[in-house]
Amino acid sequence: MKNVGLYFGTFNPIHIGHLVIANHMVEFSDLDEVWFVITPQSPFKTKQSLLDDHHRYQMVFEAVQDYPKLQPSKIEFNLPQPNYTIDTLVHLDEKYTAENNFSLIMGEDNLKSFHKWKNFETILENYSIYVYPRISEGKMKHKFEGHPKIQVVEAPIMEISSTFIRKQHKAGKNVRPLLPESVWKYMDEMNFYR
Template sequence: MKKVGLYFGTFNPIHIGHLVISNHMVEFSELDEVWFVVTPQSPFKTKKTLLDNHHRYQMVLEATEDYPKLKPSNIEFNLPQPNYTINTLVHLAEKYPTGHQFCLIMGEDNLKGFHKWKNYKAILEDYEIYVYPRISKGEIDHQFKEHPSVHRVNAPIMEISSTFIRREHKNGKNVRPLLPFAVWKYMDEMNFYR
């Protein structure tokens, strides 16, 4: 049985912080693989700064090429929008009925708001959650602190954001060290976020 951590995000663009956290998860927890689930652009929310799905997927593909335990996933591209995590989990369970045990990966900041998620109790009953540290305000709900399904992984705190990268790249700053080389090359060639 392969234990797969699902790391959801827009990855707009994927950066070294994402890679450091996901690699830490597969090397220092029970996870065998981490799948980067690229969140599609919601047809109801067109953000000018959000690149097309296929471009963001391509950057994740290129960023993870040298890491056999890290994989890109476009599983949500064909699900009805707006989509909820519970729907993706159900869909994955149908698509991979055997051999895979899916878990969620989330930052501590997301865990603080987890009680607002659709069907969060059902998710907690059926899935494990691997939490990495983030610097953020607010308290973690007591029901998650000692929950047997919630595992805190002492990963490095990465305070790099895609928003910062996009903004500073547009301002002409050199953001290359924050990106995997292949992602920088793709971004530069395609003239993204200028």
């Protein structure tokens, strides 16, 4: 049975920070694979600035081609929206229960608001959570400190955001070094975020 880490996000666009975190998780924890779960609509974000699902999937696909332990996933595309993590986890367990053991990957900042997620108690009861650090003023406080299902992985701190990339690209700045080359090419050819 494989240990699969689920890295949820809109990936609008996927950038090198996402890849560094995912690769670090798969190389320096007990995860065998990381699946990038492209979310059509997060309950916490508006859909206005999102590219179509298939374009975001294509960019993730392009980004992970050379990384056999990283996979794109469009599992949420056919689930009810907005997408709630618990619903996706239940669906994945029903579909892949014999082959995979699923865990969540999230930033330390998301852990702080995790208690607001739908059925967060059920998630904590049934799934492990791998947390990567974010820059903050001192140690980030959260109510899940020391929880046995939560494992903090000392991954590199990445302060790159898709929002920043979109905004700067639109302003005519060169954001190419922040993106995998194949993602940059796709984004440029399709004239996205201008």
